[in-house]
Amino acid sequence: MVGGAALVSCSEENTAGTNAVASGGSFEFVSPGGQTSIHYKSEERKKVADFAGTDLSGDGEISLTDFDGQVVVLNAWGQWCGPCRSESDDLQRVQEKLEKHGGGTVLGINVRDNVKEKPQDFVKDNGITYPSIYDPPFKTALALGGVPASVIPTTIVLDKQHRPAHIFLKEVTDKELWEQVEPLLNEDE
Template identity: 75%
Template structure:
């Protein structure tokens, strides 16, 4: 009986340790996540969730391409050459993503009015494509999204943590990260960052 109890205790300890490791791996926003994509290398100093990059420190990301969530047509970041692009990774299963979607839509509309920018979604971890499509249609979202359940496009984003959803990356006209939000954003927060970048020289 003692040996059985001891065995169960060991199993419990191993399971608990495994859980702690998994949580640590998922919570990458609190550490210094670093990897390479294009020439841009993402670093979150001190676990910051809102990170700005001045023009002289910006580096290009790799090209992002895939299929349109709604139309299934091939699309690429390169299609928006010379424009400010706001990338937003999202999933219909994600509460903060659902909450910020109307704010993102309004920022997209404001950028479209300037003729200088667009918003591009990256739909991740939605293995039911129909649910993601219905969310877009039901909420009147007009900006396009890539359908990328495994978040393969993260490879081009210089190590931005795939476990932090939503993530919003503001690319300047040369498609270099100018600001990264590892958090839900409001229209005002995002527009305050986007507007001056729209007015930068290409």
């Protein structure tokens, strides 16, 4: 959860009062008024940079481009994080709905877990089927337009063009997440 501190992304442009800012045509994160649930209309969305990382379940690599043309629900999490542990079953239910629909995936980004076996055990013990990138220092935050690396859990709903449509800077439920995901499944690319 975010306390009283405002979340701000700095750039050369004046970003006061805006949600998404185009800087060279890419997404830049801003949290107006310290909001923890931020929605972006289609015309406000800007693409995030591609990123890749080690697959938590093995030695392979996962890239955002592996999911081209699909809705992707990014979730920064850690097995040490109480709210992350609590929302994992909600994220799994959304993954199952996405699998049924065939139009997207949840993609975890495991952060601040310096011993890989701990999050691997958590995934196995909790029946989580969606993939996760193993990224202890959360380098991926840079590719995501400066999403605050200190706010865990963070969930970013990307449309089929991999543009942020909604960002949650808090624990999320399957109901509130699906309300943001479902309309994107029917959007044209």
